Amino acid sequence: MNEQPQQPLSRPLAQRVAAILWPSFLCAGIATMVLFALIDPVDLHAISFPEWKLSRTAGYSIGFFMFWLVTAAASTGTWLLLRRSAVLNQAGSNH
Amino acid sequence: MTSTLKNSDPTGAGDIGITVVDLYTSVEKIYPREVQGRYNRWRTASVWLLLGLYYLLPWLSIDGQPLVLFDLPARKFYVFGLIFWPQDFILLTGLLVLAALSLFFFTALAGRLWCGYACPQTVWTEVFIWLERLAEGPSGKRKRRDRGAWTLEKIWRKVFKHFLWLLFALWTGLTFVGFFTPITELTVNLWHWQAGGWETFWVLFYGFATWGNAGLLREQVCKYMCPYARFQSAMFDDDTLVISYDQARGEPRGSRSRKLAHAELADNKLGDCIDCTLCVQVCPTGIDIRQGLQYECIACAACIDVCDDVMQRMQYPTGLIRYTTQNAMAKQPGKIIRPRILLYAGLLLAILTAWIIGVSQRAPVMLDVMRDRNALFRELPDNQVENSFLLRIMNRTGQAQQFTVTASGIPGLEVHGMAQLSLEPGKIGSLPVTLRAPTQDIGLRNDISFTVQAQSEPGLNITEQSRFFGPRRSLR
Ligand code: SF4
Ligand code: SF4
Numbered sequence: 001m002n003e004q005p006q007q008p009l010s011r012p013l014a015q016r017v018a019a020i021l022w023p024s025f026l027c028a029g030i031a032t033m034v035l036f037a038l039i040d041p042v043d044l045h046a047i048s049f050p051e052w053k054l055s056r057t058a059g060y061s062i063g064f065f066m067f068w069l070v071t072a073a074a075s076t077g078t079w080l081l082l083r084r085s086a087v088l089n090q091a092g093s094n095h
Numbered sequence: 096m097t098s099t100l101k102n103s104d105p106t107g108a109g110d111i112g113i114t115v116v117d118l119y120t121s122v123e124k125i126y127p128r129e130v131q132g133r134y135n136r137w138r139t140a141s142v143w144l145l146l147g148l149y150y151l152l153p154w155l156s157i158d159g160q161p162l163v164l165f166d167l168p169a170r171k172f173y174v175f176g177l178i179f180w181p182q183d184f185i186l187l188t189g190l191l192v193l194a195a196l197s198l199f200f201f202t203a204l205a206g207r208l209w210c211g212y213a214c215p216q217t218v219w220t221e222v223f224i225w226l227e228r229l230a231e232g233p234s235g236k237r238k239r240r241d242r243g244a245w246t247l248e249k250i251w252r253k254v255f256k257h258f259l260w261l262l263f264a265l266w267t268g269l270t271f272v273g274f275f276t277p278i279t280e281l282t283v284n285l286w287h288w289q290a291g292g293w294e295t296f297w298v299l300f301y302g303f304a305t306w307g308n309a310g311l312l313r314e315q316v317c318k319y320m321c322p323y324a325r326f327q328s329a330m331f332d333d334d335t336l337v338i339s340y341d342q343a344r345g346e347p348r349g350s351r352s353r354k355l356a357h358a359e360l361a362d363n364k365l366g367d368c369i370d371c372t373l374c375v376q377v378c379p380t381g382i383d384i385r386q387g388l389q390y391e392c393i394a395c396a397a398c399i400d401v402c403d404d405v406m407q408r409m410q411y412p413t414g415l416i417r418y419t420t421q422n423a424m425a426k427q428p429g430k431i432i433r434p435r436i437l438l439y440a441g442l443l444l445a446i447l448t449a450w451i452i453g454v455s456q457r458a459p460v461m462l463d464v465m466r467d468r469n470a471l472f473r474e475l476p477d478n479q480v481e482n483s484f485l486l487r488i489m490n491r492t493g494q495a496q497q498f499t500v501t502a503s504g505i506p507g508l509e510v511h512g513m514a515q516l517s518l519e520p521g522k523i524g525s526l527p528v529t530l531r532a533p534t535q536d537i538g539l540r541n542d543i544s545f546t547v548q549a550q551s552e553p554g555l556n557i558t559e560q561s562r563f564f565g566p567r568r569s570l571r
Contacts, residue, residue, distance in 0.1 A: 015319045018312070022320040037184035040170060056168050057276070057293045 020079055024071035031071070032064040124241070125314060126234040127224075128376040132400025134211075141212040142221050150266070153273035160493065167275045171521050177454065178493055180521050182461070189450045196446065198323075200439040202330040204431070206337045207394035210324070216316050217393065219267070219309035220379075223260060227310075230256035260310050261302075268302030314380040317393050324390060333421040334429045338394050340374075340385045340416045341367075341424065348385075367415050371405055374398035374416060384416055460498070461523075462547050463487040464561045471564040478534045480565050481511070486526045488547055490518035497550045500528055504543030505563060508532045530563060537565035 041059025045052075054062075155162040157176065164173045172179040172187075179186060201208050210217060231237045231252045240249050272294055273281055284290035285298070308316050317324055331337070345368035368385070375383045377397040382389050384398050396418070403413040422429035467483035475481055490496045500514040511529040518524050530543070541563045549555035 015315070018315070018320045022316075023322055026322070033187075034184075037181050037187065040181070055291065055293070056170075057291060060167055061293045061296070 016079065020072060020075040024068060024075045027071045028064055028067035031067045032060065035063060035067075036060055123381070125379065125381040126238045127379040127381075127397070128234050128373070128401075129228070130377045130397045130400050132403060134396035134400050138212055138217075138221065138395065142218050145213060145218050146222065150270050153270055153278040161277065163274065164277065165275050166277070169521075178491070178521075180489075180491060182489065182491075183457065186450065186453055186457075189446060189453065193443070193446055193450060196439060196443045199330050200436070200443055202327055203332070203335060203435050203439055206331065206335050207327060207392070210317065210393040211395040214393075216308060216321070217395070219305055220313050222263065223309040223313075226259040226263060227256055230259060260306055264302040264306040264310075265298065267305045268298040268300070271301040272297050314391075314393075317380060318391050324393075328390065330435075332433070332435060333425075333427070334431065334433060336418050336420055337388055338384065338392065338396060338399060338416065339388060339419050339421075339424055340398075341414070341419075342385075342387075345385065345415050367406070367409075367411050369405065369409060373401045373405060377401045388421075457491065458557060459490075459492045459555060460496075460547060460549065460557045461487075461489040461491065462545065462557045462559045464545055464559045466561065472566065474534070474566055475531070479531045480534050480537060480563075481529055481531050482563050484528045484530065484545075484561065486528055486545065486547070487523060488516055488518065488526060489523040490520055492549075492555070493520050494551075495519050496552075496555070498547050499550060500526065501546050501548065502528075502530050502543055503546070505532045505541050506536050508543065508563070532563065532565075534565065537563065539567060540564050 036059075041054075041056050041063065044063075045054050045059055152163045153161075160176070161173045162175060166172065170181050172183075198209060227237070228234075231240070240252070243249070269282065269285065270278070272278075276294060281290060281294060285295065290298075312320075344366060346366045347364075348368035348370040349365045350370050351365060372383075374385070375381075375398075377400075378384070379395060379397065380391045380393060382391045384392065399416050399418070402416040406413045406415055420429050463486070465485045465487070467485065470483070473481040473483075486500060488498055490498075495517065497515065497517045500510060500516075502508055502510055509531055511531045514526070514528055516524050516526045528545075532541075542560065543563045544558050544560050546556055546558045
């Protein structure tokens with residue numbers, strides 16, 4: 001039986017982006033659910049930026065994207081730390 | 096995009112002894128061959144059932160009440176005749192825990208059943224492949240055309256495919272948003288270009304995600320993006336049902352003429368696998384099941400279907416690739432009931448019971464009594480004592496209600512002033528209530544109870560305990 005091909009050091013860009021965005025998307029979804037089950041975006045709106053005109057749907061959406069930003073940042077951090085030294089030592093590499 | 100990692104970079108950093116071999120295995124496109132057979136029929140049935148439910152449910156209602164609607168703008172969930180409010184959050188959490196536990200349970204029992212038959216990724220990919228086949232023909236043709244030059248036919252077929260995909264993806268996005276906001280209005284509004292910005296955005300977002308995941312990424316979602324694929328093996332043991340190739344029976348593999356088939360077998364030269372590689376060609380994740388259990392395998396059973404067909408044509412017994420367990424393969428005794436299964440099942444049952452009790456015990460009215468924090472009591476000139484309270488009432492029924500508050504526990508106790516509150520469905524209201532009682536009838540602290548009664552429904556009421564304080568009497 002043929003041998004397993006050697007695993008590449010770094011994954012293609014699309015895979016990396018997907019691996020960062022997708023789990024953070026799921027976590028942001030859960031966090032959004034928990035937050036807005038406990039707090040009505042309308043109430044949140046009243047104590048934060050009452051001068052802006054925001055509907056509930058806008059509140060949910062903005063909340064979700066803020067969570068996603070944070071979770072994606074955490075995922076990106078994890079990816080940065082997990083890169084192998086061989087990749088880092090490669091000058092001019094941007095992975 | 097990423098071709099910098101070569102050992103020829105001018106800085107010489109590549110000379111520090113790192114050998115880098117073929118860093119960028121670009122993902123090769125997989126053209127899974129069409130397959131027929133009983134498991135494929137199961138999957139088709141599952142696709143119809145699940146997608147049928149998905150596309151239909153938002154449109155259904157009973158007695159003017161939507162059957163399933165997570166009405167986010169109104170903060171109110173309708174689920175098969177039950178109504179949930181944000182206050183029922185704990186029940187929602189319970190439901191998620193139940194879903195996760197069932198996934199564990201079924202995975203331990205029967206492997207990646209979820210992946211092969213029920214995961215939205217699988218189900219939508221299946222439909223996208225049907226549409227692709229409609230526009231571009233079977234996989235072999237598609238592959239040849241993709242490698243060839245851009246002809247007029249290739250162009251119109253591709254355009255037609257993406258057109259079909261787009262329509263289906265948009266419909267999927269619309270349906271998705273329809274689970275969270277009333278779908279009839281949404282459709283009418285979208286049709287007239289009057290839907291809210293965010294609704295339109297989410298329709299497009301979900302549509303785009305479907306198009307990308309089911310149309311373009313496909314098996315890559317399972318291989319590189321799915322967290323479940325990475326931890327499902329934690330639920331596996333040697334008695335878990337998996338799809339496996341029977342090494343002992345199949346090897347040594349090799350092609351043979353059909354006439355010789357049985358004679359060569361008898362000579363023990365060859366195993367049952369004729370090395371037709373059909374099992375590899377049908378595999379949507381592009382693996383060879385004959386190399387053993389691999390995390391990429393989504394247990395779609397396409398390889399079982401195709402190999403059974405080959406075995407039948409060779410007049411060998413079917414099941415060279417089959418649903419089996421590691422123990423059964425190794426001819427070890429296996430058992431279905433084992434600690435892991437019992438644990439998952441026990442937890443599942445316990446939480447399910449608690450959840451059902453929780454749902455059935457939900458009071459249609461909720462009442463919270465808080466005492467006025469500023470003063471314990473107030474003495475009035477006409478030999479009466481007054482206590483103030485704040486009542487928080489929640490109307491969890493589906494209709495608007497008018498509530499009346501009464502109090503009891505002390506002779507002569509009466510509610511002073513207005514003690515009525517109208518509440519829209521799902522709303523919480525606060526009502527300040529002042530109680531008065533004659534001084535001679537009360538002690539230092541007295542147990543009393545508040546009752547909130549809905550005017551339209553005699554059966555709809557709730558009682559909550561509290562305390563009424565009085566002055567220390569000088570004569571005692
Ligand atoms: S389909 Fe069956 S016979 Fe053909 S290569 Fe696969 S295991 Fe062997
Ligand atoms: S190995 Fe077989 S069951 Fe697993 S994904 Fe491939 S075709 Fe499906």
